[in-house]
Amino acid sequence: MVIFGASGHGKVVADIIKLENKFSIDCFLDDAEKGDSFYGFPLYLREGYFQEIKNLFIAIGDNKIRKKIHGEFNVNFPSIKHPSAILSNSVTIGEGTCFMANSTVNADTKIGKQCIVNTNASIDHDCVIGDYVHVSPNASLAGNVSVGELSHIGIGASIIQGINIGKNVMIGAGSVIINNIPDHSIVIGVPGKIIKKNE
Numbered sequence: 001m002v003i004f005g006a007s008g009h010g011k012v013v014a015d016i017i018k019l020e021n022k023f024s025i026d027c028f029l030d031d032a033e034k035g036d037s038f039y040g041f042p043l044y045l046r047e048g049y050f051q052e053i054k055n056l057f058i059a060i061g062d063n064k065i066r067k068k069i070h071g072e073f074n075v076n077f078p079s080i081k082h083p084s085a086i087l088s089n090s091v092t093i094g095e096g097t098c099f100m101a102n103s104t105v106n107a108d109t110k111i112g113k114q115c116i117v118n119t120n121a122s123i124d125h126d127c128v129i130g131d132y133v134h135v136s137p138n139a140s141l142a143g144n145v146s147v148g149e150l151s152h153i154g155i156g157a158s159i160i161q162g163i164n165i166g167k168n169v170m171i172g173a174g175s176v177i178i179n180n181i182p183d184h185s186i187v188i189g190v191p192g193k194i195i196k197k198n199e
């Protein structure tokens, strides 16, 4: 497995891949010059890496950049899961998604491609999570919540049951969402209020 993104998020991803023990890690790739090794693995610039890539994990926290890089490779994108993550057998998962330590996903939830379900995040039953979404550490989604493509649920946010969060929405850290949120909104507070447009 090659990991794209020599960053803190990349380190957490490397730990999960090691613990899962399904793939060995060949190296990290990055577009920025950051030296020739990272977190104990060789590090290459993408433009200087000519070996064939079979399996790639994109370890980029920014949803829009992760989407862009996803479109630039034609390889396999396995999903990864920390051994302590708990997923119902009825959950469906798109390619390239990661489930970090102690995350939980309950019955009949659908998770898109290239999502991040971060440490201790809880996504309950019958949710629909779009592509390139990030559910931050300790965020909680009750049952029947939908989250549109590219949206980011901030650390410790809570979303009550049945809420629709649009595309490219930023839910601020610690917010409590009790109303539907339109596309391209930035929301903060308890209860959550829209403060500006997410460009």
Ligand SMILES: CC(=O)SCCNC(=O)CCNC(=O)[C@H](O)C(C)(C)COP(=O)(O)OP(=O)(O)OC[C@H]1O[C@@H](n2cnc3c(N)ncnc32)[C@H](O)[C@@H]1OP(=O)(O)O
Pocket: 118, 136, 137, 153, 154, 155, 170, 171, 172, 173, 174, 175, 186, 187, 188, 189, 195
């Ligand atoms: C493993 C990991 O690291 S995963 C990463 C997890 N990271 C996160 O969850 C980050 C979540 N991001 C936030 O909460 C951010 O503060 C955002 C996106 C909501 C707002 O960021 P910005 O657009 O830069 O807004 P800015 O910092 O200018 O704040 C605007 C106002 O909102 C307030 N504010 C910002 N965030 C919050 C929040 N989460 N809750 C309450 N108020 C907030 C600010 O105090 C400021 O108020 P003021 O105008 O009275 O001074």
